Amino acid sequence: MKRNVLIIGAGGVAHVVAHKCAQHNILLGDIHIASRTLGKCRAIIDSIKEKGSQCGPGLLKAHQIDAMDVEATKALIRATRSQIVINVGSPFLNMSVLAACIETGAAYLDTAIHEDPDKVCEAPPWYANHEWKRRDACRAAGVTAVLGVGFDPGVVNAYGRYAMDAYFDEVQSIDIIDINAGSHGRYFATNFDPEINFREFTSTVWSWEDSQWKANAMFERRQDWDLPVVGKRTAYLTGHDELHSMSKNLGVPNIRFWMGFGDHYINVFTVLKNLGLLSEKPVRTAEGLEVVPLKVVKAVLPDPASLAPTYAGKTCIGDLLKGTRHGKPHETFIYNICDHEASYEEVGSQGISYTAGVPAVAAAMLIAEGAWDVGQMVNVEELDPKPFIRLMNRIGLETRVRDADGDRVLDPYEESPAMASITS
Amino acid sequence: MKRNVLIIGAGGVAHVVAHKCAQHNILLGDIHIASRTLGKCRAIIDSIKEKGSQCGPGLLKAHQIDAMDVEATKALIRATRSQIVINVGSPFLNMSVLAACIETGAAYLDTAIHEDPDKVCEAPPWYANHEWKRRDACRAAGVTAVLGVGFDPGVVNAYGRYAMDAYFDEVQSIDIIDINAGSHGRYFATNFDPEINFREFTSTVWSWEDSQWKANAMFERRQDWDLPVVGKRTAYLTGHDELHSMSKNLGVPNIRFWMGFGDHYINVFTVLKNLGLLSEKPVRTAEGLEVVPLKVVKAVLPDPASLAPTYAGKTCIGDLLKGTRHGKPHETFIYNICDHEASYEEVGSQGISYTAGVPAVAAAMLIAEGAWDVGQMVNVEELDPKPFIRLMNRIGLETRVRDADGDRVLDPYEESPAMASITS
Incomplete structure (x- = not known):
């Protein structure tokens, strides 16, 4: 049973993720939204309040962060007592946010592969260039990391x-x-x-x-x-x-x-x-x-x-x-x-953000209730698809x-x- | 009889102007090329030497200048004893180079209308927004200013x-x-x-x-x-x-x-x-x-x-x-x-630069020999077209x-x- 979600990013997908987390906060606990621009996080919270998306009581809070800064991210994870981090910021952030999760024990989710700002094209398979190098570290720490759990990938x-x-x-x-x-x-x-x-x-x-x-x-x-x-x-x-x-x-x-x-x-x-x-x-x-x-x-x-x-x-x-x-x-x-x-x-x-954001929240819910809290790094096809498909329905x-x-x-x-x- | 030419600018048209001036330096005298980037002026001079364009003896010299700076431009006109200035730099420079000519008595030529960097569209007629405001000043100083003497305009x-x-x-x-x-x-x-x-x-x-x-x-x-x-x-x-x-x-x-x-x-x-x-x-x-x-x-x-x-x-x-x-x-x-x-x-x-640059040099030659040295500001259609057309032939x-x-x-x-x- 993991509780409290930290959402990294405040773009279109983060907006959907935050709304959906709020709809299911009885399961997920407190919802924190952090990005480089505090105003964008606050705008998402305003929108949640306007739509009445929040289901149960619990925190809904905006934070400013540079998520390239691993120490700052670790501090925020700890301060918010977040056990699940949904990284829907820029794909340039994946490796630093993942590092913060490994070091704090929080579960990690993202929706797109890590990108190096300076390299547009890397050799396949791309996951092996960055994420999979941390597979052993995840296993050693017992950290659940579900890679690419938007719609596609996911x-x-x-x-x-x-x-x-x-x-x-x-x-x-x-x-x-x-x-x-x-x-x-x-x-x-x-x-x-x-x-x-x-x-x-x-x-x-x-x-x-x-x-x-x-x-x-x-x-x-x-x-x-x-x-x-x-x-x-x-x-x-x-x-x-x-x-x-x-x-x-x-x-x-x-x-x-x-x-x-x-x-x-x-x-x-x-x-x-x-x-x-x-x-x-x-x-x-x-x-x-x-x-x-x-x-x-x-x-x-x-x-x-x-x-x-x-x-x-x-x-x-x-x-x-x-x-x-x-x-x-x-x-x-x-x-x-x-x-x-x-x-x-x-x-x-719009629907593109919706299809990318909802699966990440479904995955977070499956981690919260345990079905997908596998204590290691996985891609989605390595997990049982049935609870995921049923939950998304x-x-x-x-x-x-x-x-x-x-x-x-x-x-x-x-x-x-x-x-x-x-x-x- | 006016002598010595200062070319402002070192782009494609300036390149043609410099070559053509060099071909006719027996009439035009010393040729000076000035732009923000000294290296570009030097490259033009190298190209003139490579092509053997220079016809008679005389200076062929590169200078660095910010032609938005009227005082610096005046100083360069005086230092080079240029009596003809061919402005083929950015059209943002027209009014400052013109001011320098009016204050030094040098003849002024350009190939494009003045533009204000901040305004893309001004009310017609465009010459009245900038250049024509200096018509009286040109007449008072007896300064020849031929506006827009490329191919079109010109x-x-x-x-x-x-x-x-x-x-x-x-x-x-x-x-x-x-x-x-x-x-x-x-x-x-x-x-x-x-x-x-x-x-x-x-x-x-x-x-x-x-x-x-x-x-x-x-x-x-x-x-x-x-x-x-x-x-x-x-x-x-x-x-x-x-x-x-x-x-x-x-x-x-x-x-x-x-x-x-x-x-x-x-x-x-x-x-x-x-x-x-x-x-x-x-x-x-x-x-x-x-x-x-x-x-x-x-x-x-x-x-x-x-x-x-x-x-x-x-x-x-x-x-x-x-x-x-x-x-x-x-x-x-x-x-x-x-x-x-x-x-x-x-x-x-290429031909676009060639058609824009050659007429400016023809005009400079007509000023040098007197036919177009009219001591006032004019557009090309106000001048006798015959010597111009014959010279360009x-x-x-x-x-x-x-x-x-x-x-x-x-x-x-x-x-x-x-x-x-x-x-x-």
């Missing part, structure tokens, strides 16, 4: 794990497909931190094919998919966090990630990239000012949080598995549909399955009743 | 003046058309300082129609033109310096400026503009750095001077006049064709005329022999 890892076990003898391929069929009505915007968003697409696209890493260029491979609710959509092979752990943990020879992009997004992205404006390397202006172009692009783009009020439409994110079942070819799509307007109505965020992200038997809501315990007694 | 003003007088009873319209049919082979680049280039297109497009100012948006009006050598080309109504003086000085009811743009240029421009990256107003990055987006765009784009070695193709710039001659409808296109590769061969610059920019009688090189004294004796 839920899609659990989907892959669950569907493999429940529906297949053998899986040949997992195609993770992420389609945002929503519209924000602005000329151009990214749905989360532009700096992180663009970095995903400026480097080599790594995918796991025939049991090895294969390199492609961004927008080199495209494929059309016919998906539930959002219909026919074009998506592009993209490098993504979850491939780097799923390739190691699942034993599936082909794992790919496909992200939907409209022509307008690709055009803007291509112009900015070709001009050098997405570079993380500083340039010098004629006046002698050193500046990182990507940070200026970020400064002129809309704050992703500002898109929420006018965002309409839905997202569809899921895993398409192909393989064999009882010796015959079998195919399953396991997915979620999230509605931007419903997300805004509930917590004041209850707290805002419903899982559905489409296969030869039709399209239905997934209750993981109903489908595999034999397993229910183990984890529920 | 040569096109002389073309308008010449063609009106030589071929028409009455002119209804002058359409100035500027087509660069060359290719630099880079993803994207501007042909001169990106900061100045983009500022031309980010504000209201003013044109002179039915004897009044009319406002349009950029890329709102397009027209196809069938031109000599470069063929059929699409150009867009654009605001441009020369409209602001020609509308006042020529008595023609319609004067428009059309600039050719390819779809790729427009796409890149549109993306940058819509994102706010062409703004001259500072933004603040997440790290708290204040930075002007346009200056960052400038920093990532190729230096226009670097385009020259691979630039191929030609430019076509000219004036299409429509009106009546002997009571009948008449139409004349007076123009120049410039070849990028030939320009590079001669002076190491000789020094690198040949003028041609296309009308019902065919297409031919223009010798302004041959066409109007009665006038020849006055100015030659």
Whole structure:
């Protein structure tokens, strides 16, 4: 039983995480929000109060912190008596926040892989470059660290794990497909931190094919998919966090990630990239000012949080598995549909932030009640997916399955009743 | 008889101006090049020596200067005993360099209208906002100041003046058309300082129609033109310096400026503009750095001077006049064709810089020999165009005329022999 949550970060995902934690504070205890900018933390608390999201009594408090400072982070964890830290700040912070958790014994959760500000492209598997180096330290300290527990990575890892076990003898391929069929009505915007968003697409696209890493260029491979609710959509092979752990943990020879992009997004992205404006390397202006172009692009783009009020439409994110079942070819799509307007109505965020934030809170709840408090560092596909999927069904992200038997809501315990007694 | 030239600026146009001055230093005397960055001035001198451009003996010297500093500029004019100052630095410098000329008696030449760094769009006519306020001061001091004597503005003003007088009873319209049919082979680049280039297109497009100012948006009006050598080309109504003086000085009811743009240029421009990256107003990055987006765009784009070695193709710039001659409808296109590769061969610059720089040197030569040393502030259409056109024919920019009688090189004294004796 772990109690009291410290949320690091105050962006769009942190906003959702804070609202959802507040909705479940009877289980989670005190909720603390800390970021570099105190005002942003306070704004989230104001929004929680406005929506009436807080369920039971308990602290709801804002803090200023530079989370690159391990000592300061340790001090805050101790001062707030937080036993669970949800890191939804910049991915540059992962390793320092993780260090603070290992040294204080707090459970650690994040939603994106660590990034080194100076390196856009590292060699796969990316987790091995940073996080996995602390696996032994976590085990020695008995610290639970659940890496990448947003939607993708996170839920899609659990989907892959669950569907493999429940529906297949053998899986040949997992195609993770992420389609945002929503519209924000602005000329151009990214749905989360532009700096992180663009970095995903400026480097080599790594995918796991025939049991090895294969390199492609961004927008080199495209494929059309016919998906539930959002219909026919074009998506592009993209490098993504979850491939780097799923390739190691699942034993599936082909794992790919496909992200939907409209022509307008690709055009803007291509112009900015070709001009050098997405570079993380500083340039010098004629006046002698050193500046990182990507940070200026970020400064002129809309704050992703500002898109929420006018965002309409839905997202569809899921895993398409192909393989064999009882010796015959079998195919399953396991997915979620999230509605931007419903997300805004509930917590004041658009669906991209909502789908990333809710799973992290579900994971925190499973740690709080013990089911996922495993005392070591894991990626999501290493954990039992059933309590996670069931809990998300209850707290805002419903899982559905489409296969030869039709399209239905997934209750993981109903489908595999034999397993229910183990984890529920 | 004025001698010794001080060139302010060390960009692409300054490079051409310096080469051309050196070619004609027997008339012009010592040549001094001054800019904020001494190394750029020295590089130009090295290039002149490499090409063997210098014709007679005489100084060729680099200087460091902040030309916003009027006292420093005056001191340099005096120290170098320069009687002619060719200002081809940033248009932000015009008013301070002009002040230094007025106070020292040196003749002043520039190739672009003054710009206030903080105001992208001022009310027409733009010359009245800055330069023309010093007209009385020039007259009182007997200082010759020829404003805007590049190609456009500059040569096109002389073309308008010449063609009106030589071929028409009455002119209804002058359409100035500027087509660069060359290719630099880079993803994207501007042909001169990106900061100045983009500022031309980010504000209201003013044109002179039915004897009044009319406002349009950029890329709102397009027209196809069938031109000599470069063929059929699409150009867009654009605001441009020369409209602001020609509308006042020529008595023609319609004067428009059309600039050719390819779809790729427009796409890149549109993306940058819509994102706010062409703004001259500072933004603040997440790290708290204040930075002007346009200056960052400038920093990532190729230096226009670097385009020259691979630039191929030609430019076509000219004036299409429509009106009546002997009571009948008449139409004349007076123009120049410039070849990028030939320009590079001669002076190491692409054609855009070449067409802007050569006219300024022609004007300096006409001041040196007296024909244009008028002791007051003028725009080019107020001066006799014939010696200017004839001199340019000789020094690198040949003028041609296309009308019902065919297409031919223009010798302004041959066409109007009665006038020849006055100015030659």
